Amino acid sequence: MTRLVPMAALLALAACGSGQKVDPMQQVGPHPYLPKPAEELVADIGVAKVVGWKQGEAPTVPAGFKIEAMATGLTSPRNVLALANGDVLVVESQRVGSEPVDRPKDPIRDFIMSIAHGGGGADTAGGGGPPQRITLLRDADGDGKAELKTVLLDHLNSPFGIAVLGDQLYVANTDALMRYPFTPGQTKITAPGQRVVELPGGLIDHHWTKSLAVSPDGSKLYVGVGSNSNIQERGPEAETNRAAIWEVDAKTGAYRVFASGLRNPNGLTFYPGSNTLWAVINERDELGPNLVPDYMTSVKDGAFYGWPYSYYGQHVDPRVRPQRPDLVKTAIPPDYALSSHVAPLGLAFYTGSSFPAGYNGGAFVGEHGSWNRKSYNGYQVVFIRFANGQPVGKPIPFVTGFIGPDKLDRGRPVGVAIDRTGALIVADDTGNTVWRVSYAGGAPKPTA
Amino acid sequence: MANSFVGPRGRVGVAGHPYSSLILPVPIVCFVGALLTDIAYVNSGGNLQWLNFSSWLLAAGLAFGAIAGILALIDLARLRELRSHWGWSAFGLLVASLVVEFINSLIHARDGWTAVVPTGLMLSAIAALLVLTYGWAWHESRYTPEVRS
Numbered sequence: 024m025t026r027l028v029p030m031a032a033l034l035a036l037a038a039c040g041s042g043q044k045v046d047p048m049q050q051v052g053p054h055p056y057l058p059k060p061a062e063e064l065v066a067d068i069g070v071a072k073v074v075g076w077k078q079g080e081a082p083t084v085p086a087g088f089k090i091e092a093m094a095t096g097l098t099s100p101r102n103v104l105a106l107a108n109g110d111v112l113v114v115e116s117q118r119v120g121s122e123p124v125d126r127p128k129d130p131i132r133d134f135i136m137s138i139a140h141g142g143g144g145a146d147t148a149g150g151g152g153p154p155q156r157i158t159l160l161r162d163a164d165g166d167g168k169a170e171l172k173t174v175l176l177d178h179l180n181s182p183f184g185i186a187v188l189g190d191q192l193y194v195a196n197t198d199a200l201m202r203y204p205f206t207p208g209q210t211k212i213t214a215p216g217q218r219v220v221e222l223p224g225g226l227i228d229h230h231w232t233k234s235l236a237v238s239p240d241g242s243k244l245y246v247g248v249g250s251n252s253n254i255q256e257r258g259p260e261a262e263t264n265r266a267a268i269w270e271v272d273a274k275t276g277a278y279r280v281f282a283s284g285l286r287n288p289n290g291l292t293f294y295p296g297s298n299t300l301w302a303v304i305n306e307r308d309e310l311g312p313n314l315v316p317d318y319m320t321s322v323k324d325g326a327f328y329g330w331p332y333s334y335y336g337q338h339v340d341p342r343v344r345p346q347r348p349d350l351v352k353t354a355i356p357p358d359y360a361l362s363s364h365v366a367p368l369g370l371a372f373y374t375g376s377s378f379p380a381g382y383n384g385g386a387f388v389g390e391h392g393s394w395n396r397k398s399y400n401g402y403q404v405v406f407i408r409f410a411n412g413q414p415v416g417k418p419i420p421f422v423t424g425f426i427g428p429d430k431l432d433r434g435r436p437v438g439v440a441i442d443r444t445g446a447l448i449v450a451d452d453t454g455n456t457v458w459r460v461s462y463a464g465g466a467p468k469p470t471a
Numbered sequence: 472m473a474n475s476f477v478g479p480r481g482r483v484g485v486a487g488h489p490y491s492s493l494i495l496p497v498p499i500v501c502f503v504g505a506l507l508t509d510i511a512y513v514n515s516g517g518n519l520q521w522l523n524f525s526s527w528l529l530a531a532g533l534a535f536g537a538i539a540g541i542l543a544l545i546d547l548a549r550l551r552e553l554r555s556h557w558g559w560s561a562f563g564l565l566v567a568s569l570v571v572e573f574i575n576s577l578i579h580a581r582d583g584w585t586a587v588v589p590t591g592l593m594l595s596a597i598a599a600l601l602v603l604t605y606g607w608a609w610h611e612s613r614y615t616p617e618v619r620s
Contacts, residue, residue, distance in 0.1 A: 344517025
């Protein structure tokens with residue numbers, strides 16, 4: 024009978040749950056509340072089944088704003104780039120294949136993730152296989168809907184970040200940064216690409232999205248390279264030059280690690296009129312539904328932000344061995360928490376002039392949405408006001424309604440951009456839509 | 472001492488050989504093995520090979536342990552002479568080790584050090600003890616009560 028005692032104690036422990044009672048709003052801003060880690064017996068999981076948008080359905084925007092589908096029938100649109108001539112480039116992309124199985128847990132996790140990503144909508148142009156292309160949308164008559172939807176560039180390798188610099192289109196595939204000759208207005212790229220630099224891809228390629236930004240002077244490119252695991256459970260060798268932002272010389276392709284310890288950095292963007300690079304970062308999972316808050320931060324040259332050894336500065340992660348107190352000592356906290364597991368993947372600063380004045384210089388963040396908590400978090404585009412180049416107040420839900428009242432998933436926001444007219448463009452990868460939010464007048468200023 | 476024992480005829484088996492000689496050792500090897508690989512993980516200071524090794528041993532031990540449990544139940548239902556103190560104890564010990572190792576496999580699904588230290592290692596030790604006792608009791612149950620006197 025005595026042998027049953029430890030078992031009973033353990034079951035009682037499991038029944039207690041995480042004990043993390045935290046309002047997501049306690050975990051936003053510069054000083055988020057961080058509860059104790061709570062590794063549960065079965066990780067807190069909540070993924071919504073994808074049903075897509077029915078005819079006439081659309082996300083919700085604040086009073087005074089108008090949202091319309093700029094283009095539908097896309098396949099997994101993940102990122103958007105608005106060009107000065109009004110064209111919008113859409114990156115339709117998915118990872119190829121699944122990660123190698125190291126443990127019995129791996130196929131189970133992959134299965135859960137596949138629920139949350141849906142099956143894709145429109146058939147791919149090439150017939151079958153994940154989309155690997157950049158589609159050009161052109162709204163020549165300015166009615167908010169794209170009359171022209173054409174494939175600009177196809178047969179890429181899980182692309183995510185794109186940028187135009189001079190007469191070149193830079194594309195961050197998951198395994199290489201490429202450039203193609205490109206003149207805005209062009210609707211088809213046939214020239215072969217040139218490889219600028221190889222990026223960490225490989226068989227595992229856990230966080231595969233490579234975000235991309237150009238320095239204000241056009242000399243450097245910045246590439247977000249996510250980690251190959253949650254907290255280095257694939258071993259330290261798999262993480263070489265990952266969980267980092269690379270600085271790449273645009274001409275030569277020479278690179279260095281610009282900042283590290285950033286688990287999965289995306290949405291790389293320079294603050295308008297400054298030399299400060301910002302990014303949104305997906306923090307670690309499986310420490311409970313309210314750890315660790317994802318964040319938005321300015322990225323300092325040479326800084327170490329903790330991953331995998333610590334989070335939010337010097338909060339040590341108990342799971343990582345061997346420990347590195349020497350590195351933890353150097354870890355700095357990020358600027359602004361977005362709350363736990365919201366999965367920010369897109370960031371755009373408001374540089375237009377058609378939204379009310381309070382939006383100027385503020386940040387729109389595309390939150391793809393949580394899986395590691397039963398009650399959903401994220402699944403929206405939030406707005407964060409900026410003053411003097413720093414975020415102020417709390418994030419305000421701006422584009423919402425991606426999860427319906429029936430708890431089913433209509434879509435999930437990813438990349439965001441501001442177009443020539445000052446409208447907000449949102450890539451919705453499970454809704455297979457690109458949304459455009461414009462100002463129709465009469466909205467109050469954002470308050471936070 | 473000439474012991475007579477139940478089977479192989481009458482027991483669930485393959486070509487006349489009772490399953491117990493084929494399947495019974497698998498959960499024993501796996502669960503004792505998982506304890507050893509857990510110890511290796513701790514001693515290595517976190518070499519993930521050992522954690523992965525433990526996870527697979529737990530999965531294999533659970534799968535074959537479940538098969539062994541079902542077959543044992545069929546034997547117990549069909550053969551009155553197995554329904555002894557030893558037979559039921561063996562079955563109970565097997566089920567207990569499977570329950571512990573199921574919980575343990577959830578613990579081992581964590582990423583990194585806390586997948587083993589301290590709960591995983593503790594459960595591996597408890598289950599190894601249970602499964603060894605199970606093997607011993609099941610062997611005892613093969614002897615008919617008469618010859619045990």
